[in-house]
Amino acid sequence: MKRTTRRTVLRGEKRVKSSRRGASGPRVSTPRTLRGSRTVRTRVSATVRTADPARTARVLPASLISETVAALCKKMAVDLSPGYLDAMRKAVSLERSETGIVVLNTLLRNAELAKTEGLPTCQDTGVTIVHVKIGSEVRVEGATLEDAVNAGVRRGYEEGYLRMSVVGDPLLQRVNTKTNTPAVVHYEFVAGDRIWIRVMEKGTGAENMSQLKMLTPAAGKEGVRDFVMKVVDEAGPNACPPLIVGVGIGGTFDQVGWLAKQAVMRPMGAKNADPKYAAMEEDLLKSVNTVGSGPQGLGGLVTALEVRVEVAPCHIGALPVAVNLECHAHRVQEVTL
Amino acid sequence: MTGPIAVRTPLDDAQLAGLKAGDLCEITGVLFTARDAAHKRFLDAIKKGEELPVNLTRQVLYYVGPTPARAGQVIGSAGPTTAVRMDSYLEPMLANTGLKATIGKGHRSRPALAAMKKYRAVYFAALGGTGALLSKHIRKAEVVAYEDLGTEAVRRLEVERFPVYCINDLAGNDHYRQEKAKWQTWRRPQPAESYGEGLD
Numbered sequence: 404m405k406r407t408t409r410r411t412v413l414r415g416e417k418r419v420k421s422s423r424r425g426a427s428g429p430r431v432s433t434p435r436t437l438r439g440s441r442t443v444r445t446r447v448s449a450t451v452r453t454a455d456p457a458r459t460a461r462v463l464p465a466s467l468i469s470e471t472v473a474a475l476c477k478k479m480a481v482d483l484s485p486g487y488l489d490a491m492r493k494a495v496s497l498e499r500s501e502t503g504i505v506v507l508n509t510l511l512r513n514a515e516l517a518k519t520e521g522l523p524t525c526q527d528t529g530v531t532i533v534h535v536k537i538g539s540e541v542r543v544e545g546a547t548l549e550d551a552v553n554a555g556v557r558r559g560y561e562e563g564y565l566r567m568s569v570v571g572d573p574l575l576q577r578v579n580t581k582t583n584t585p586a587v588v589h590y591e592f593v594a595g596d597r598i599w600i601r602v603m604e605k606g607t608g609a610e611n612m613s614q615l616k617m618l619t620p621a622a623g624k625e626g627v628r629d630f631v632m633k634v635v636d637e638a639g640p641n642a643c644p645p646l647i648v649g650v651g652i653g654g655t656f657d658q659v660g661w662l663a664k665q666a667v668m669r670p671m672g673a674k675n676a677d678p679k680y681a682a683m684e685e686d687l688l689k690s691v692n693t694v695g696s697g698p699q700g701l702g703g704l705v706t707a708l709e710v711r712v713e714v715a716p717c718h719i720g721a722l723p724v725a726v727n728l729e730c731h732a733h734r735v736q737e738v739t740l
Numbered sequence: 741m742t743g744p745i746a747v748r749t750p751l752d753d754a755q756l757a758g759l760k761a762g763d764l765c766e767i768t769g770v771l772f773t774a775r776d777a778a779h780k781r782f783l784d785a786i787k788k789g790e791e792l793p794v795n796l797t798r799q800v801l802y803y804v805g806p807t808p809a810r811a812g813q814v815i816g817s818a819g820p821t822t823a824v825r826m827d828s829y830l831e832p833m834l835a836n837t838g839l840k841a842t843i844g845k846g847h848r849s850r851p852a853l854a855a856m857k858k859y860r861a862v863y864f865a866a867l868g869g870t871g872a873l874l875s876k877h878i879r880k881a882e883v884v885a886y887e888d889l890g891t892e893a894v895r896r897l898e899v900e901r902f903p904v905y906c907i908n909d910l911a912g913n914d915h916y917r918q919e920k921a922k923w924q925t926w927r928r929p930q931p932a933e934s935y936g937e938g939l940d
Contacts, residue, residue, distance in 0.1 A: 500923060509867055517872040523807050523817040526871040526891075564816055566807040566891050577777070579890055608822045608846070608868060629929060636928060640916050641822050641846030643868035695924030699867050700846065701905065702919025732869040 461538075461596040463740055465545035465554075468598070471738055472555025475602045476531065477563035479734040480523040483514050486671030487733055494645055494698075494705045503703030507645070510698070510731055525732040527606035528565040531556045531586040534602075534668060538595035549588055552600075557582040568607070589661065601737035603668050609646065609728040612638035615660055618722040624683070627652060627724050628690060634726040635691040635707065640700020643730035646707045648691060651725040654715035663727035666711035668735050673711075680712045687712070698731075744903065750798035751840045759862055759906045761913035766901040767864075771802040771843065775821055777892040778885070779829040786836045793885035794894060797838035800864075804843075805891035806881075807871070815881040815897070819871030820845040823863065827852040834859035843904055847916055857912055864904035865916075877902040 488511065495507045517524040533552050543551060560567060560583040569584065570577045593599075614634045618626045631650055638646070651662025674681040687710040697703020708731070717723060747755060749769030759765070772794055774782065785792055803823055807816030823844025830852045833839050840861050845868040848856070856863060866874060880898040887893050907915045 500919075502919070506867060509870060509873065513867075513870040513873045516876075517817070520872065522872040522875065524872055525869045526805060526807050526817040526819050527821065528807060564808045564810050566805060566816070568805075568891070579892075581890060606869075611822065611825075632926065633928070636926075639847055639920065640865070640868075641824065643845065690926070693924065693926035695920040695922070695926070697919070697923055699865075700916050700920070702923045704923065730869055 461541040465551035468551035469555035473559035475736040476559025500703030503698045506698035529604035532603040533588045536591045536599040540596035553584045604734040609642035609730040612642040615725040642728045647729040648710040649727040653717040659723035659725040662713040663725035666713040667729045761909045761915035763906040771897045773895040800841040802843040817871030820866040831855035863908040
């Protein structure tokens with residue numbers, strides 16, 4: 404936990420650098436302020452800001468958002484998420500199946516080749532999931548934020564020779580939009596004058612094996628564990644193990660899926676901030692690695708690299724659980740502008 | 741484990757009968773590609789009694805939608821997609837085209853396995869998420885049908901020592917299920933007490 408994210412300086416940014424603000428990303432599982440934003444509030448008089456927010460708000464050109472999203476899309480397709488290779492090497496040392504070890508080493512060779520040759524690690528470069536946190540003292544000029552994000556996705560997928568994998572109408576037409584847009588964009592409004600963007604390319608092999616269940620409160624921890632086990636067991640080889648298992652608990656029907664997705668989008672190695680849930684993540688990891696699927700479902704001990712839990716308050720009569728599976732081609736990048 | 745088994749396309753009966761679930765194979769020859777959208781068109785053609793745009797007699801179908809090739813590349817990244825999505829098309833494909841093998845990743849459904857048994861076909865898995873490595877075994881790629889489908893168009897690939905595992909052989913073995921059973925130390929709860937939801 405408390406990982407730091409390098410601040411990426413990009414062309415077109417209008418503000419001069421500040422050594423204190425925005426030097427790090429948000430905490431995992433914590434809340435709704437960007438770290439360091441308190442500095443901003445204490446530094447600037449609130450009355451000045453409320454008097455004419457448009458004049459004093461930090462301005463970012465929409466083109467910078469697009470350029471940033473495009474760069475992230477291109478990079479992650481060929482260069483898997485930070486920490487991934489370490490997790491895979493650790494998996495090699497834990498695996499006892501001979502085939503499993505061969506498979507894991509093949510996945511590592513694939514990742515290296517992808518990086519050196521600039522070839523996507525996996526041909527399924529996915530649907531683009533974008534999580535944006537927008538400070539209340541920053542605004543985007545030139546286009547809506549959503550249009551800027553989608554323009555970036557389109558450009559990134561075109562320039563990066565990535566696969567366009569989105570159909571417009573899901574049922575009746577199913578015609579490829581040939582731009583990989585629209586992206587799935589989630590917004591959060593926070594304090595401060597920064598925009599934080601985390602992007603994932605989510606393949607559908609693992610997405611298709613994900614499940615959601617409305618448990619009752621009586622099901623408790625056991626019920627949650629059994630459901631996670633059921634999902635990982637049923638996924639077998641289809642979800643391209645070794646997996647990252649994102650578990651959302653609580654919230655409502657609509658919210659719990661997004662919790663699970665946020666768990667999947669966490670940086671490698673990051674644990675839940677609450678030690679009780681961090682311990683549960685460890686326990687669940689041990690449990691899911693008894694199902695036997697192993698690397699690529701060819702048998703073995705390493706079915707998952709990590710299990711991650713995200714929770715939210717819920718109704719007195721509810722215990723929603725969502726399990727979002729992620730394949731070993733884990734592609735997430737983030738940046739703070 | 742012995743070395744990989746060399747497989748050449750088109751597949752003859754001797755080759756098919758010699759394959760065992762769990763064999764690591766290297767395919768040299770031709771693979772045709774198709775995934776969801778192309779299969780839908782294949783099936784529409786079959787239903788109308790029309791000829792398919794490709795002759796699949798004794799051939800191998802590879803479930804893949806590659807990334808676009810850059811200048812100088814034969815093909816982009818080209819790993820397998822989940823095979824089970826093509827299962828509802830498999831029986832008519834086997835019955836009407838003379839197809840003898842498919843390559844994908846993940847389990848086949850029970851009806852698909854039954855169809856493979858009936859029409860004496862095998863199923864191979866390539867390693868999912870190794871599209872960069874697999875592309876290096878593809879020597880030539882050309883679109884031969886349904887070009888408008890983009891990545892989902894039907895391609896003819898010439899491959900050399902393309903690595904796959906035999907998952908389902910003619911004897912009805914299932915390599916995934918057999919290996920999983922060997923490594924599994926968890927027992928799935930019985931349906932009556934399952935998952936604690938208390939509603940079913």
